[in-house]
Amino acid sequence: MSSQKSASRQVICQKFTINFQYSVFFTRNCFDVQDSTLIDLIDNLSESPKLLAIIDEGVDQTNPDLAVRIEQYCEHHNIQSLPSMIVPAGEDCKNDGSVIDDIYSAVEKYEIDRHSYILVVGGGAVVDAVGFAAATAHRGVRLIRMPSTVLGQNDAGVGVKNAVNYHKRKNFVGTFAPPFAVINDLNLLQTLSPRDKRAGIAEAVKVALIKDPAFFDELYDSRHALAYFEEASTKHMIIKCAQAHLDHIATSGDPFELGSARPLDFGHWSAHKLEELTNNELRHGEAVAIGIALDSIYSGLKGHITQQQVNKIITLLEDVGFDLVHPVLKELNVVKALAEFKEHLGGNLCITLLSDIGTGFEVNQIDEALMAQALDNLMSLN
Numbered sequence: 001m002s003s004q005k006s007a008s009r010q011v012i013c014q015k016f017t018i019n020f021q022y023s024v025f026f027t028r029n030c031f032d033v034q035d036s037t038l039i040d041l042i043d044n045l046s047e048s049p050k051l052l053a054i055i056d057e058g059v060d061q062t063n064p065d066l067a068v069r070i071e072q073y074c075e076h077h078n079i080q081s082l083p084s085m086i087v088p089a090g091e092d093c094k095n096d097g098s099v100i101d102d103i104y105s106a107v108e109k110y111e112i113d114r115h116s117y118i119l120v121v122g123g124g125a126v127v128d129a130v131g132f133a134a135a136t137a138h139r140g141v142r143l144i145r146m147p148s149t150v151l152g153q154n155d156a157g158v159g160v161k162n163a164v165n166y167h168k169r170k171n172f173v174g175t176f177a178p179p180f181a182v183i184n185d186l187n188l189l190q191t192l193s194p195r196d197k198r199a200g201i202a203e204a205v206k207v208a209l210i211k212d213p214a215f216f217d218e219l220y221d222s223r224h225a226l227a228y229f230e231e232a233s234t235k236h237m238i239i240k241c242a243q244a245h246l247d248h249i250a251t252s253g254d255p256f257e258l259g260s261a262r263p264l265d266f267g268h269w270s271a272h273k274l275e276e277l278t279n280n281e282l283r284h285g286e287a288v289a290i291g292i293a294l295d296s297i298y299s300g301l302k303g304h305i306t307q308q309q310v311n312k313i314i315t316l317l318e319d320v321g322f323d324l325v326h327p328v329l330k331e332l333n334v335v336k337a338l339a340e341f342k343e344h345l346g347g348n349l350c351i352t353l354l355s356d357i358g359t360g361f362e363v364n365q366i367d368e369a370l371m372a373q374a375l376d377n378l379m380s381l382n
């Protein structure tokens with residue numbers, strides 16, 4: 001029976017490859033009319049390019065002249081600048097579906113086509129939401145990202161994903177869509193709150209721990225400078241962290257996350273849950289710092305790394321200024337959070353642990369009692 005069925009089956013095996021390429025710039029003052037970063041991206045590609053700037057409300061409030069500066073830059077360089085849109089800050093932008101509707105309406109109204117540009121200036125949340133709208137309007141309008149937080153510049157804004165929240169589920173709707181380009185303007189960070197500056201440092205500690213022992217040492221040695229956001233250390237931390245994320249996307253063999261492994265999600269299974277439990281009162285980076293501490297302690301209890309190494313990781317995080325003991329840890333149900341993370345991965349649990357400082361490895365099982373012990377140890381830190 002089955003052989004008869006297969007005898008009548010025909011198959012055409014479709015296969016093609018697309019090369020994605022985009023540049024990530026690290027610069028300052030990119031809206032100074034003399035600065036060519038933005039115009040060099042645009043000018044050779046279209047005769048009269050249109051650009052729609054979409055700005056994070058938090059950035060707009062702290063940089064009230066930004067929209068005008070973008071308009072002046074466009075005028076000076078003969079880019080058709082359209083009236084800027086200001087969108088809600090932070091998770092509100094990802095929770096409120098009307099933001100996406102408003103962007104689609106603007107795309108329609110201003111006849112933005114696949115050769116026009118959307119320029120987004122904002123934190124990781126706004127970049128995510130605008131990225132989703134840009135990727136889906138006309139099946140993809142060119143998106144130039146200008147992340148304005150440390151976490152946006154060293155992680156969220158440089159990769160290939162976007163998402164919005166749906167029915168209170170984080171990142172439930174989204175696409176994989178590489179940007180046209182990313183411009184990390186370090187001057188934008190000047191108006192960022194200390195809390196948001198610090199939050200992004202957690203992602204640098206994360207990549208250093210799983211991939212780059214020398215980077216970990218650099219972060220450790222500059223931890224006091226990072227705590228007060230000393231310029232050179234902060235810039236170095238951002239560029240190296242962004243580079244590590246970009247390298248991973250380019251070389252992991254799974255840029256669109258078709259498999260279950262998420263090595264860059266070290267410390268994230270509990271972080272996602274902590275963000276949810278605090279109703280996003282904890283910043284993503286703050287939750288990741290706690291998650292890194294927890295999974296480092298667990299790696300230590302399992303005997304994969306030494307207690308001395310665990311202590312060094314905790315010292316780095318604490319000296320940078322992270323508060324690793326948060327009241328919400330009491331509400332963290334390890335079994336439930338792991339089950340949810342497993343579902344998020346598509347059915348196979350895959351958690352990154354440390355076998356050394358600078359080396360991550362994946363496991364498919366977690367000893368839940370030992371993880372609960374790790375959580376107790378974390379809560380007893382003083």
Ligand SMILES: NC(=O)c1ccc[n+]([C@@H]2O[C@H](COP(=O)([O-])OP(=O)(O)OC[C@H]3O[C@@H](n4cnc5c(N)ncnc54)[C@H](O)[C@@H]3O)[C@@H](O)[C@H]2O)c1
Pocket residue numbers: 056057058059062089090091094122123124125126128148149150151152155156157159160161162163171188189190191192193196199283284285
């Ligand atoms: N797509 C991805 O690959 C990816 C990766 C990691 C995180 N993320 C997402 O990123 C989001 C977190 O991003 P975030 O940490 O940048 O926080 P955020 O976007 O929530 O911004 C935090 C706050 O900083 C304000 N802000 C931003 N830039 C500012 C500036 N220059 N001056 C003054 N205020 C400014 C914002 O208005 C907001 O109030 C989450 O939604 C997370 O899911 C996405």
Ligand SMILES: [Zn+2]
Pocket residue numbers: 155203268284288
């Ligand atoms: Zn993260």
